[in-house]
Amino acid sequence: MSKRSARRSRVESAFEHLRSTIATALGAAENAHRAVLDECAQQEFALRIAQMGSAEAARAPEELGDPADPHLRAALAESLAERERIYADWTATGPARLTELVAETAPGSASDPFEEWLGRIGSGEASAPPQLWRIGTASVPDSPRPQPFPAAVPALDLSHLRITTDGVPETAESLVQNLLLRVLGHFQPGQVRVHVWDVTQLTGTLPALYPLAGAGLLTAHDPTRLDELLEALSDHIRRIHASALLGGHTSLRALAAEQGHRSEPWRIAVLFGNGETLREEQQQQLQRIARNGLSCGIQLICVDLSLTVSSAIESITLTGRNRARTSLTGPEAVVELDEAPPRTEAAKACSAIADAFEARRARVRTFDDLVPEQLWQHRSTSGLQAPVGFSEGEPVWVNLGDASPHTLIGGPSGSGKTNFLYGMLGAMTARYSPDELELYLLDFKEGVSFAQFTPGKRDPSWLPHAQLVGVNVNTDREFGLALLRFLADEMRRRAEHAKQHEVTKLEELRAEDPRGRWPRIVAVIDEFQYLFAERDPVTAEATQLLEDVARRGRSQGIHLVLASQDVSGIEAFWGKPAIFEQFILRIALPKARRVLAEQNQTALELTRWHAVVNHESGVKHGNEVARIPDATGKNTFHALQHRLWERRPSGSAPPRLFDGSNLPRLSELADYRELAPDARPPKALLGQIIDVTGTAAAVPLVRSPGRNLAVIGSVRQDTTSVLGAAALSLGRQHRPGGIRFTVAGLLDEAAADAEAVTAELRADGHEVEAVSFDGIEAAIDGIAGTIDAGGSPVPHVLLLYGVDAAQATLERKDPVTRACALDQLRKILKQGPESRIHVLGWWRSAQRVKNTLGMGPVDDIGAWVAFDVHGQELMPFAAGQSVNWSPRARRGLFFDRSVHSRPEVLLPFDLAADRAPEVPAPRTERTEIREESHD
Numbered sequence: 001m002s003k004r005s006a007r008r009s010r011v012e013s014a015f016e017h018l019r020s021t022i023a024t025a026l027g028a029a030e031n032a033h034r035a036v037l038d039e040c041a042q043q044e045f046a047l048r049i050a051q052m053g054s055a056e057a058a059r060a061p062e063e064l065g066d067p068a069d070p071h072l073r074a075a076l077a078e079s080l081a082e083r084e085r086i087y088a089d090w091t092a093t094g095p096a097r098l099t100e101l102v103a104e105t106a107p108g109s110a111s112d113p114f115e116e117w118l119g120r121i122g123s124g125e126a127s128a129p130p131q132l133w134r135i136g137t138a139s140v141p142d143s144p145r146p147q148p149f150p151a152a153v154p155a156l157d158l159s160h161l162r163i164t165t166d167g168v169p170e171t172a173e174s175l176v177q178n179l180l181l182r183v184l185g186h187f188q189p190g191q192v193r194v195h196v197w198d199v200t201q202l203t204g205t206l207p208a209l210y211p212l213a214g215a216g217l218l219t220a221h222d223p224t225r226l227d228e229l230l231e232a233l234s235d236h237i238r239r240i241h242a243s244a245l246l247g248g249h250t251s252l253r254a255l256a257a258e259q260g261h262r263s264e265p266w267r268i269a270v271l272f273g274n275g276e277t278l279r280e281e282q283q284q285q286l287q288r289i290a291r292n293g294l295s296c297g298i299q300l301i302c303v304d305l306s307l308t309v310s311s312a313i314e315s316i317t318l319t320g321r322n323r324a325r326t327s328l329t330g331p332e333a334v335v336e337l338d339e340a341p342p343r344t345e346a347a348k349a350c351s352a353i354a355d356a357f358e359a360r361r362a363r364v365r366t367f368d369d370l371v372p373e374q375l376w377q378h379r380s381t382s383g384l385q386a387p388v389g390f391s392e393g394e395p396v397w398v399n400l401g402d403a404s405p406h407t408l409i410g411g412p413s414g415s416g417k418t419n420f421l422y423g424m425l426g427a428m429t430a431r432y433s434p435d436e437l438e439l440y441l442l443d444f445k446e447g448v449s450f451a452q453f454t455p456g457k458r459d460p461s462w463l464p465h466a467q468l469v470g471v472n473v474n475t476d477r478e479f480g481l482a483l484l485r486f487l488a489d490e491m492r493r494r495a496e497h498a499k500q501h502e503v504t505k506l507e508e509l510r511a512e513d514p515r516g517r518w519p520r521i522v523a524v525i526d527e528f529q530y531l532f533a534e535r536d537p538v539t540a541e542a543t544q545l546l547e548d549v550a551r552r553g554r555s556q557g558i559h560l561v562l563a564s565q566d567v568s569g570i571e572a573f574w575g576k577p578a579i580f581e582q583f584i585l586r587i588a589l590p591k592a593r594r595v596l597a598e599q600n601q602t603a604l605e606l607t608r609w610h611a612v613v614n615h616e617s618g619v620k621h622g623n624e625v626a627r628i629p630d631a632t633g634k635n636t637f638h639a640l641q642h643r644l645w646e647r648r649p650s651g652s653a654p655p656r657l658f659d660g661s662n663l664p665r666l667s668e669l670a671d672y673r674e675l676a677p678d679a680r681p682p683k684a685l686l687g688q689i690i691d692v693t694g695t696a697a698a699v700p701l702v703r704s705p706g707r708n709l710a711v712i713g714s715v716r717q718d719t720t721s722v723l724g725a726a727a728l729s730l731g732r733q734h735r736p737g738g739i740r741f742t743v744a745g746l747l748d749e750a751a752a753d754a755e756a757v758t759a760e761l762r763a764d765g766h767e768v769e770a771v772s773f774d775g776i777e778a779a780i781d782g783i784a785g786t787i788d789a790g791g792s793p794v795p796h797v798l799l800l801y802g803v804d805a806a807q808a809t810l811e812r813k814d815p816v817t818r819a820c821a822l823d824q825l826r827k828i829l830k831q832g833p834e835s836r837i838h839v840l841g842w843w844r845s846a847q848r849v850k851n852t853l854g855m856g857p858v859d860d861i862g863a864w865v866a867f868d869v870h871g872q873e874l875m876p877f878a879a880g881q882s883v884n885w886s887p888r889a890r891r892g893l894f895f896d897r898s899v900h901s902r903p904e905v906l907l908p909f910d911l912a913a914d915r916a917p918e919v920p921a922p923r924t925e926r927t928e929i930r931e932e933s934h935d
Ligand SMILES: Nc1ncnc2c1ncn2[C@@H]1O[C@H](COP(=O)(O)OP(=O)(O)OP(=O)(O)O)[C@@H](O)[C@H]1O
Pocket: 411, 412, 413, 414, 415, 416, 417, 418, 419, 420, 445, 565, 609, 610, 628, 629, 630, 631, 632, 633
């Protein structure tokens, strides 16, 4: 080959190379271009599939392009694969898990098919209600292999429901009706109340449920009266907060779970709107109800009505006949709503519920229904709760605790106050043991109603919780004072203990001192208005003490229960709103006046044996009307008391009984029985003062001026009782020979008393000189002579019965010496005590004491007891202070200037009863009711 052709060939091959390189490059570019176009086409389909949804795209690919288009097919395949991957877990386990969950949380009628339970009366526990309620069958149509699962919604305390109908109102109605049937069919009739309001119609909404209306389980509200319904629901919320939730629970649901029973029914308000907004105030009130209702058992079901609150709401959007989406299942799931049962079946079931409810309501609830199955199972740490009556067959409770510490009970005579108290005390004492609850019971009424709590003649039982029972105290207002003083002291004692534990309240003290005994104290004062009956120091002190106990008792677990036929006249009470305000729990019996708030007239409309129980200081919305069972008839309280008494803790002592119609007996008085020889200083017991423990009124006979006693008054029985008790108690504190007595009977009518004391002292071995009227001068001369001779070696008591009767004799002057026995007596009064000689004398009037003392100072009479003597006559003997005392039968006034700042009331002893032991002392008779129960 020539050189030239060789070069040409090289050129050609180089060009060939260039061309093929270019061709290759161009081919690659075209391939890449095509690939990009393919990718692009597929991505575009992917985007449109995503927009349309893969399920829809798979169903109708032609909507996107040519179904045969490989790009479309590839994009669809990828999208479906992706969906498969995402749903894999849910498809494998989701529907099955949901089915299981609904079966668990929606038992019985909450999810079972209607035919399995409709028409049967439910018995589900209201303290543990189902959490979900079935509405239909759901599925996710766009999932790879759609599987059905039950669709359910929370209800009752858990969530409100908002339904949007989207123009299919019949579906909304059957959805609501099915849900209500499930709920109504689950519980005992009465546990669920339904309110229906439909903006478009008066009646005709939810027709199958109408049989419930007759029994009051369903209320159809007038379309124009939404306000009333909203107000009633708001009232209800307020009332629940003021009563059931007072104990600190946040919801009725929590309370019921703790107590194991639910005392308040649920209220479901179904509101059918028309898509338009409510008036501003109505909307706001509805929102408030939505916010606060669930905790009080109010559930709203709003159909085509806007509801926008932060509290729990589930929504259901109807998407066609019997189809819906719910907030719980999400937008992808379609719910096929359950078919409604035949209307006749549903109506029949509702009739059965209504009938059963009527039967239940008509059931006579008795005292026994106030008593729990097991006694003494409750703790009073945070308060006392007990049912007192029934409303539509369900118990109505009272709470005594921090939020409602005290109660005021009112009702005219015969309206059943005492019966109410028995019911309340029965329900409480059956729940709380005596270590959790102590009772102090005082009845100012004439009669003996509370005496049943103490051992009686024929029945030895007593109420183990009762510490003190005061009956027939209508004239002894001091006893009320004594009780209030005791409570105030106890309050202080508790506060001090609490302080030591660095806490302030009983509840906290109990937590800090778990082994201490800190029962709550309930002090009941029936007809307490007597305590404030007069404008006198008793009322003044009682008011002050009441205010103190009412204000501070709450934190120390001390609760006052005051009952009265008429509180309107109690000036001390009304003049002091600070007291009245503490009585937050008000109980009004039929025709009670002023116990409830002024505008609250419900008590006037009450029928017999009913009461308004109001934990809101008597404001109307706090009203609960309860029928009160008979608690005083046969086999009621008395039978319970027997059971409680038989369970009483060992060592339990009967309550102290203060019966104003009986006098105490010296021989039964603890202070007397405890006396023993060689007591220093010896003290003369004169009677019993009015206090909670029954303390003796005593005068110590020390060797110091003025230690003499004057008993002043004209009633022989009382005055001689004081002298007799003084002598006998002094005798008990000395051995024979350790004391001497001179007993002078100067009045014929008292001779027998003087003789009886003489005989009793002698029987105990004491030396007694009995002196008659004729021997009095000599006896006094002799004793006065002892003073001159250096005094008596042992205490010498000069008992003078009727000093004033011998006044003339004592004044008689010796014709020679011009001396008289009266001078000697004055000398004994003045100088005797230092020489161990004491005069205990009876004068028939204050003036006559003065006659005896002459110009001498009244100080020689250091102590006195006066009976039928007016206060002003006693002033000179009480260091000049005014003495407020109107004499009353069988009560004396006692003053010892060495200890008292003011005189105090004294009960003389019934010495006659002690002297004739074979004749039993008259004891308090129990009421007829009580006697009846022994038949
Ligand atoms: N809920 C009741 N069910 C049946 N009987 C009742 C009921 N409440 C009271 N009673 C009867 O009515 C009568 C009067 O009742 P209660 O003594 O309790 O009234 P009160 O208001 O205390 O009257 P008073 O102040 O006159 O004593 C009694 O015989 C009592 O048994």
